[in-house]
Structure formats: C-alpha cells, structure tokens
Amino acid sequence: MTAVAPASPDCSAIVMRGITKRFPGVVALDGVSLEVKPGECHAICGENGAGKSTLMKILSGVDRPDAGTIEVHGSPVAFAGTGDAERAGVAIIHQELALVEDLPVAANVFLGRELRTRLGLLDDRRMEAECHRLLRSLECDIDPRARTGSLRIGDQQLVEIAKALALEASIVVMDEPTSALTEAESARLERTIAGLRARGTTIVYISHKMDEVFRLADRITVLRDGRHVATVHRSDTDQRQVTAWMVGRDLADGELAGGRTPGARVLEIRGLTLPWPDHPRGHRIADVSLDLHAGEIVGIAGLMGAGRTELLETIFGAAEPNWTGEIRLDGRPVRFAHPAEARAAGIALVAEDRKRLGLFADLDVAANVSLCALGDARRAGLLSRSREDALVAGPIRDTGVKAPGPRAAITGLSGGNQQKCIIGRWLLTRPRILLLDDPTRGIDVGAKAELHRLIDRLCRQGMAVLLTSSELPELLTLADRIIVLAEGRRTAEFSRAEATEQQIMEAATGYAPT
C-alpha cells in the first residue's frame, strides 16, 4: 500500500466529532472530539477505561461509533472494517498483540496483503527481504523466518509495529506500543517515529508513560471516563498537570523505599543456571547469585530476554527442571518440582502476563481470589459461598480492589484491579516471599501508584519481595537493591542510593563484570 497524501496541507489529518460509543452497561465514549493536524504527533492520555483504545478502534475501523462523524484528510469516512481504514491510509498498532503465532514473522507482517510472484504464488523471498528491511529500520535483528510464537513478547510487539509500518500509511495509530518493550527498544521505536515524522506521517500515540509522551508529542489530548478533558500543546503543560487531568486529582508518588529495615536472609541463590538447548546462547540464565531478606525489595532489571522471568520461574518451580546451582530457603536447599510445592513453602509468584498466566476469565472475582486457599472456604468438606465471600473480603479490602461485588465478572474490572485480585489471591496463601514479575505492565498511572504503595506496605509487614519491571523508574522508586541481568548473566548490583537509570542501562546492555 502506498502512502495516501493529504488532500491539501491545511486540512486536518483527522477530525472526529461527537463520537459516542456504548457497550452493554457502559458508555465508553461520550461525545468525544479530536482533531489531529497533518504531520503532528498527537498523544492521547487517560487512565484505563478512559476510552482511548475505544476511540482508536473506531478511528481504525475495528468498532463503529453509535454517533459522531469522522473525517480523514478532509473527506468524511465510515469504516466498516480495518481494511477500509487501511485503504484510507490509517494503520493501527494494537496494544493487544494480533499476530498468528504459528506463522513466521514475515508472513505476519504481510498477512492479508501477501506479495505474489507473477504466477500468483507466494513470494516468500521478497516478503522476507522486505520484512528484514522493516525490522532493521527498527534496529532489531529478528529473523523474518522465525515462528512468531517463539519470540518474546517484546519482539512480538516489534513485529506488530513492523506490520503497521509495512502499510506505509499516512496516519499511524500506536496504542501503547512500548508496554512490552524495554527502554532500549523504546528508544529505537522513538527513533523510528522520528523517521516516520520526517516523511510527513501523522502519528497518534497512546501511552501511560508521561516521559515518552512529553518527549514525542506535539500536542496532548487527555480523556477521562469517556469524555474529552483537554487538548494542549506540550509546551503549555507539564507531566504533573496531565497526570492530574487523567486521574482527576493530584498525585503524589514520591519515594517509597526509605526507612525499611531488612531482617533475616530468607532466600539465597548461588550459581543458578538454566540451560537453553537448541539456542546459540545455550542458557536462559547463567550463574546467577542473589540474596533476599525479609522486609526488603530487591529489583531485577534487564532487557527483554535477559532472564528475569526465567529466574523467578526457576525459584518458583515453574521452569524446566533441568537447572543447576543452589536455591536455599531459610538456609535449607530446596528444589521445587511444581509451583504447588513452592506455594506450600511460602512463596508466591504474580506472573508476567496477567491475561495469559494469571486470570481466569470464566471465574468471578471471588473464585479468582480464593483459588489458592479454597481449603479455607469449605464447610463440612464442601465449598460454601458465604465462607468464600468472607475469605476473599480480607484481601479484596487490603489490596483495594474496586469491584461491584465478589461475584462480579473479573473481566469487567480494569487491569489494575485485576492485578490486585491476583496479588490478593497470593496473600491468602500467607507468603513470606513474593515474586512480582512486571506487576504494573499495562496498568494506568493511578492504579500503578496504588500498587506501589501496596507492595511497599507488604514489604514493611515483613515480606521479602523480588520485583522485576520493564520500567526503571518503578525499580528506582520501590527497590532497596537492584540487580541487573544481561543475556541471562548478572552484570551489576546497585544499592538504592547509588543506582541511576544511566548506570542500570549500561549494565543491562553491556557485560561489565560486577
């Protein structure tokens, strides 16, 4: 697809007027208007449920509005599907990955627009070359022939971005493109965006991350509860103001870690190595050692694929059992063959990908929370609704879950509240060690701050917390110590006082010995 040139330079790239969209039981958008000038980078900010994604789905033809009008490059449009939008020059990078896992990367990038030879057969060579070129422009070396499902989430997100770039659309909508990317990958994406803008592409950028928004955007539109709050030039506002608009109140998220006193050593890891057969690197993690004390938060920093998740999974007995090294719990060597054993030993893991590894969409809130402690919800051997409700009331209150009730559908909750439910599930097992794998990914600012306070409170109650995060500020806010992994090896450890983003990034990208 070739770029669609703006009809005339003075007409707006996008004009959406009075867009209203209702879903059963909720008004997702209530008369929202948006105007994006040609060639600008326009950021849309708002908490989860503010309507950002819905607005973009309407713009890109995924959903249809109940009311309102849309103009693209000055001509009114009514998209019946994404194909219509793509023909009008609008491409969207979805936040939720929409890739076919069993197809190779190149096939995904050209899905539905496959290049063909003169005989009408698939021209794999050309597609692979083109795909390679696109991925190179993102400065990543993903093999176009690799099975998409075998890639890490961060790489999959880059493939998704390459797919949108392949359309060469005049308007590119990016819905939280960096939610699964490391800082280095995000920086590459920012360079790509700069390249697109140099060619005159209009960018609509949705993000929670204020730093990114303020680096990239010319103008910022804030939505809250399906309504338009403000549209301002970047120079006329600051992060604090935008955050306040998003949450509707002032937020104070200072440092949380001060004044904690670590207790006894509870977890001791020596020379942990998890092999990775059939991979050039040979290991997922290699020779990693660390100590964790009660009442302490240790942060694990690292790029995607550095082995953060694998480290936590190995401790929890959820990884392949062929690891070597030593894990000591209270001085006793342990080797969990199943998460059930780790759970019984007082370890909890809040897994990385909430939807895939944490939530039970078919179960209600109470059943999601009570799952690990169902034995306490029984009366005379049978599950009792009232006991279960009483059991989950504690963690629901403690973690601050906002839900219509314990029997509400978990899928109706926002991402932050879902994550609180999963933390609450584990609190019921009375863990002494809490493993948190990127717990605030894809969660909005307000809920993120609440989760930070919750994690800090749990730590102060004596829990030992091992925390990974794809956002360095989060580690710097929460952790007492930060351990950096690069390609499965431990490359540095910083105390909270000495750590800076710069140092951590250097350790995460290089191989400097500790």
Place this chain on the structure above:
Amino acid sequence: MADAPPPQPKPGAIPRPAGRLLRPGGLLRSGEWALLGAILAAVALATLVDSNHSYWFRPLESLRDIARNTALLGIFALGAAVVIIAGGIDLAAGSMIALSGTVCATTMLALAPEAMTAFRPVGPVVVAAGCAASLLTGFLVGTLHAWLITAVRLPPFIATLATLVGLRSLARALCENATAAFTPTKSALINVADPLFKAIRDNVWIPVAVFAVLAVVTWMLLTRTVLGRHVHALGGNEQAARLAGIRTDAVKWFAYCFGAMTAALAGLFYVANESVAAPVNQGRGHELNAIAAAVVGGCSLTGGVGTIPGTVLGAIFLRVVIDAVSKVIKTGADVYEGLIVGIVVVFAVTFAQVGQLASGGRRLLPGALGVCAIPTLATFTGAVVAMMSGRLAGAAAGIMALLLLSGLRVWESRSARAVARSAP
C-alpha cells in the same frame, strides 16, 4: 488496557452477581431455561403432529422409552461434560462402552462358563465381579488417557482418537479369545442372561435412578468442591492454573478417569439393555452424542464453561427430539438419529449466539458464501423432508426454505446498507 471501559463501581453499590461459574439462587441459567422450554415445545409439537398422538394416548410408554435412552446417554454425557469443562475431549467413550460390556461379560464367562453358556443365572457374586472389572477397566483407560496427555504430551484429541480406534478392536479381540477359551465356538458376541441384568432391562427406573444420582453427585462435585473448582480453573486457563499451584496433571487424571468410568458404567447398562455384550457395534459413535449433549447444554469446547444441569437438559433434549421425530415419521429413529443430533447441535449453538448476531451487525448469509449457502440449505431441507414425508412435502419444504433464506438475505443486505447510510 481494557478493551471496553470497566463499569465504574459506585461506593456502596449493591453487589451485582455476574459470575458465570455460580449464580446465586436458582438451579438453571437463562440458556438452560430456554432449553427446558424447547424440550416442552418439542413434546407439545410432536403430540399434535403425530397422527397416532402417542404422547397423549400412551404417555407412560413414551416416557419410559425416552427415560431409558436419556439415562443411557446421560450417564456418560456427564463424563464427557467434566472432561470438556476441564478443557479436554474424550472421543473414546463409545469404544469404552464396548470394552466395558465385553470385560464384564468376559469376567462372568471366565468365572461361571457353564452357567453363562447355558443362559442360567450366574449369581450375584459373579455379576458384581464382572461390574467391578468393568469399572476398573474404566479407571485404567482413564489413567492411560491422562498419561498419554500429561506425560507423553499428546493433544487430547489425538490420544483419545487412538483409543477410540484401539479399544474397540481390543474389546473384539478379548471377546473372541474369551469365547474361544470358554465356549465351544469363537464368537464376537457374548450373551448375558443373568436375571440381575434382565431386571435392569425390564425396570427402566434403575438406569434413570443411577443417572439422577450420578448427575446430582457430579453437579455437587463441580460446583461445591475444591476439585470441581480446579476443573473449571484448568479448563479456563491451564497455564494460570499451574502457576497458581494447582496440580493440573492430577486434575486431568481425575477428569479422564471420570469420563472413562462413566462410559464403563453406561456400558453395563448397554449390556443389560441388549442382553448381550457386542464389542463390534455397541456404543459405536455414541461418544459424539455425549459431546453433543454437553455442547447443547452449554459446555464450551474451549473449556472452563459448562454446567451439569445444562448437560442433563442437553441429553434430554437430544433424546426427546429423536423420539419425537420417530413418532412423527413412524420409521426407526436410528436411521435419522445422526441427522437429528447434527441439526440440533447446529441450532442450539446458533441459538446461543442469536443475541451476538443481532447486536454485532454480523450477517448469517454474507457475500458469495451466503448466496451459495441458500440453495445448499434449501436442497438439504427438501431432500430430508422428501425422504421423511414424501416427495411433494419435500419439494414444498425445499421451495419454502429457498424463499425464506432469500428473504433473509435481502433483509440483511438492506439493513446493512441502512447502517452504512446512517453512518456519515
């Protein structure tokens, strides 16, 4: 980011029940009430249309037939439902029925060869041994399934496809070997004439009572026990279940054993009902009826979703429709049984999606596929009706279907255009 904004809970809001697993108050959900209504409607319609009005004049006899068939299907449909809710599939139930019957008859033949060959009573101890051997076989087959699926890591479809084919052959070999060893001639049948089995055959309420008790027990198990909750969790999200510390392999072991053992139990009733263990044909293809009953009753083949009351109603509905059609057309129901089950499954699942179809702007007959589907469906309808009720009726039904579907197509196109126009 949520796709749709979550409803904003107001402080002090009344808890709104929305969980799909357990709903307070009431045994049945809306879809299941609809199913109950459909059962009553099918009975009422058949009473009117059937020229003998046998439901009206001989209600007990009809009830007995339907009850027997429903119980025989329902017993292992419960097992199928548990496996499906746990996120698996058991294609081997029909072969398990054959194997179970054969094992029971073989055991009795081995313990009391003279009595068995002379059609004399073999005594309750021998019967109990035969039944126990059958249920044990069910346990072993369930264990084999669980092992193939969790340890060898075969997909459930493949594992149970292998046993679907293999177990029936095994049952036949067992039957021929046993008859060769204990009777004068090798045979692919073993007659079972013990009075205990005859009593079960003559008293239809025994399988019905067993079905009822088993349904209540299974229902309690799924909704009120930790194991049942783990079954739902496993089917809903296996990886999350494992990371929550649920021994998913053990839960699967239970589910497949439950599936195989209910089929084994059903196999005993098949033998009683037909007074013979016939490994070649007994229960052949019936696993699909059980899966159909579960699906009609609201179980989702992706796992995690489904109820026992729904499955029971699904089994009743299937048997009622089959019986009603056979009453109306007065030929053997077995000829059209598969056709009826197929149509019922399509209608039941489509019916469950009617809301989505209407609200999502989705079309039933879109584009070129829709155009080609119209004559396909009309021809199919015409052919089936012609064979059931004569050529004239068939032609009429075919033309009627053609007109109705064409009308639907035109209406859909018009409303799609209207939607496109209303959007600017």
